[in-house]
Amino acid sequence: MDRPQLYGWAFSNYVRAVRILLLEKKVDYHFETVTFQDLTVDDFTRLHPFRRVPVLVHDRKIIYESQAILHYIDESFDGGSFQPKTPLERARMHQWMSVTVSYIQPIAIGQIFVQRVYIPENGGQADEGTIKRAVTAIASHLDVVETALTQAYLVGDSITLADIFMAPVLLSMKLAPEGEQLINSRPRLKTWLEQLAKRPSFVETAVPVPKFGLELVA
Ligand SMILES: N[C@@H](CCC(=O)N[C@@H](CS)C(=O)NCC(=O)O)C(=O)O
Structure with a gap:
């Protein structure tokens, strides 16, 4: 499996939640810092059509919206489950x-x-x-x-x-x-x-x- 790439800025709480989960699960990932300016560039819609962070790129798939990303990470990587059973x-x-x-x-x-x-x-x-x-x-x-x-x-x-x-x-x-x-x-x-x-x-x-x-x- 590819090393996931996370796009965002560190102070965003949504981005932070994703980073916390990646650390909790000990997933090796690359953090690509983007700025507000980067969101306005036409090309950014390739990553996030609504021009927001976080965005996760993994195995050439692009996933946006923090809750979707959290579920994807939890279910795709080893390191224990962060979802209850029932x-x-x-x-x-x-x-x-x-x-x-x-x-x-x-x-x-x-x-x-x-x-x-x-x-x-x-x-x-x-x-x-x-x-x-x-x-x-x-x-x-x-x-x-x-x-x-x-x-x-x-x-x-x-x-x-x-x-x-x-x-x-x-x-x-x-x-x-x-x-x-x-x-x-x-x-x-x-x-x-x-x-x-x-x-x-x-x-x-x-x-x-x-x-x-x-x-x-x-
Ligand atoms: N519903 C989105 C919200 C993402 C969001 O609003 N992110 C903020 C950073 S915390 C952002 O990208 N803001 C840029 C802007 O509003 O232009 C999610 O859960 O990922």
Whole structure:
């Protein structure tokens, strides 16, 4: 089998989730860093018709969309399975991955991280009203996760794709003081995130907040 090539930038949480899985499974891969500028080049649509990252190229096949990539990697390479065995548990795993993109990521990253961390880091001023509303909006979503975390991981006592997909998003949100407070006031969520953040795959893929400029969030 070919050595897979992953296209993306390290700070993307979607890209990070893919890198975490590749590291967890000890898959030898090549990371090709692309920039926002690269996405605008006509040729990029050969890799991703919607001009996004991550993209995985393996055995001359192109796979895009992070959840599809995660499943492909998990099922194509040795290194243990990161999907539970029963249909109900697998449904739960998909449920949490869908919750991540539908309800958590747009607020945790799109509002709290962007306003409190990314914009100031790139020389701009946070919109306090947006942050306030975002904190209120995400609190009840996080309560749902807190209640569900009765075991070590989102689905039972083994790490699955759901943990690998959701945790990077919440770790980015936690860089904001409001995000940290949202996590630390929920003991199960706090412990779950702390345990995951200590794993070598998470440590190795942690990168500083990028300075891509304010036009990115204009
Ligand atoms: N649904 C896509 C989302 C990918 C995505 O939005 N990636 C961001 C980086 S985190 C991106 O490529 N942004 C570039 C842009 O919005 O132009 C997936 O799950 O892979």
